[in-house]
Amino acid sequence: MEAVGLNVSIGNHCLVHVQGKPPIETEVVGFQNELTYLMPVQKVNGLQPGARVQPCEHTQQMQFGEHLRGRIVNGIGQPLDMHGPLQANNSQPYHSGTINPLEREPITQPLDVGIRAINSLLTVGRGQRLGLFAGSGVGKSVLLGMMTKFTTADIVVVGLVGERGREVKEFIEQILGEDGLQRAVVVASPADDAPLMRLRAAQLSTQIAEYFRDQGQNVLLLMDSLTRYAQAQREIALAVGEPPATKGYPPSVFTKIPELVERAGNGKKGGGSVTAFYTVLTEGDDLQDPVADSARAILDGHVVLSRQLAEEGLYPAIDIEASISRVMPQVVPQTQIQHAQKFKQLLARYRANRDLIAIGAYKPGADKTIDQAIERFPHLTDFISQGMQQSANFAESLQSLNAVLAPVEGK
Ligand SMILES: Nc1ncnc2c1ncn2[C@@H]1O[C@H](COP(=O)(O)OP(=O)(O)O)[C@@H](O)[C@H]1O
């Protein structure tokens, strides 16, 4: 929307009054000469030319507190579940400040996410930020749901940004279920919400995570997806006339991504932590996608899900060779690093020689590592597989890893 005669700055709020309807909440997103560009926060109808625009303070202050646990809210903090208004006892408005990077606690502790392959081979550190790279239908939502249910984090904040409405419902009812929901706060903004609302949902889920971190809790933040967040920013930027630069994305998208992601991480010394997973859609397995590229550069690791593995029925379809946790050496003992390397080596060796083995062109005895890889391969894939209802804590994961590698240890 364009308005004239306003003296407001970017980020300010304005109400647009239309006859016979509640006022429409908007945010200032740009200027040109005497024009001010406004973007509605929610879907609008009944808008008329010449409507009166009134600058206003932030319309409502969201209250943060334990009452959010188990609730589902939209991008501006209004409840979406049927459990009535948010009851705020002992709660407070909360503004997150930026943390000086030198004041942040370094990442030294592992976080148990309840997934065997991740705990043992791609260990996540408290305060780490990872990408979950995958195409659609490869098992992202199921994996995020499993982490929500099985992690040892004190609370899980789930941001569902820009997914289809049906998927939001499915995720909450079927994948999370009652138990999962009780450990979580869900912020949902489906694809048909206004783009500003989708941006707000990503920001609000980050802010809720920051709030619980500042209360000293270890928070797991799961954002699905970072790509849709980038696309919402693209819609807004293009609407106010920013030129597209990289594959249709205007430059501001690539400043918005770090702005969001940099807010996760550890707090100041003695405080809590926000460990975060951001899903990134790699359509058509296009790893050159500019959002994927920029995410990979600023995250401390990535878990790649492979369509091929999913098609083989191997879930979670984690491509161990393509995935990496950059903080793993800081949070686990050296022996575990060696075991993880041995595991990857066997897997890679098998995959590289797979065709030869399949047609019987490989002669057993020719290469010791290939022999080991052939013998161990079924155990390696069994080790990665994990059913949706199955949890694997940190100790169990390590034990299983040792058991899988025991026959080839030291040889
Ligand atoms: N751990 C698992 N065990 C069995 N099936 C799984 C598992 N993870 C995913 N799937 C299958 O893959 C399908 C798609 O998963 P989903 O998480 O919805 O994909 P995405 O979110 O990436 O689009 C699920 O409906 C399910 O059938």
Ligand SMILES: [Mg+2]
């Ligand atoms: Mg999904």
